[in-house]
Amino acid sequence: MMQIAQTPKISDAEWEIMRVIWTNEPVTSRTITEVLSEKMDWKAATIKTLIGRLVEKGFVSTEANGNRFLYSALISEEESMRERTGSVLQHVCSTKVGATLAELISQSVLSKEDIKLLERAVSEKAMDAVETVQCHCLHGQCDCHANHEEEL
Numbered sequence: 001m002m003q004i005a006q007t008p009k010i011s012d013a014e015w016e017i018m019r020v021i022w023t024n025e026p027v028t029s030r031t032i033t034e035v036l037s038e039k040m041d042w043k044a045a046t047i048k049t050l051i052g053r054l055v056e057k058g059f060v061s062t063e064a065n066g067n068r069f070l071y072s073a074l075i076s077e078e079e080s081m082r083e084r085t086g087s088v089l090q091h092v093c094s095t096k097v098g099a100t101l102a103e104l105i106s107q108s109v110l111s112k113e114d115i116k117l118l119e120r121a122v123s124e125k126a127m128d129a130v131e132t133v134q135c136h137c138l139h140g141q142c143d144c145h146a147n148h149e150e151e152l
Helices: 012-024 029-036 044-057 077-090 094-107 112-126 144-151
Strands: 060-065 068-073
Touching (some): 012 029, 012 044, 012 068, 012 077, 044 060, 077 094
Antiparallel strands (some): 060 068
């Protein structure tokens, strides 16, 4: 079986590290540990392991500064968010993307400014909306095919 090379992904634990790096870069592992100590019950060694993985994956750079290392992001938070949301939506039948987005919105705490942003995005999207979204799943991946077969 042929293996397909995949772009490395940021795990949930690594995501916590990245959030601290994006906010404080360049940042030391000590600062990362201090920031996350209230939220996560991780030892410094665990945090250093996670940072090492992020460096290996090419998401974080390291620079020696005296007897410590400074870490900086090599990928922006915005780019990471686009990839993460795109990845989530790739795992949903294209006919269910709208319902999935509506569910995400209903589960989120949003400000009035967030609502305005969403309203603008929906208004812009309405200009090129299609009448019906087509399913591109394989037979057996969703119930669209079963529903379509019943119609025939």
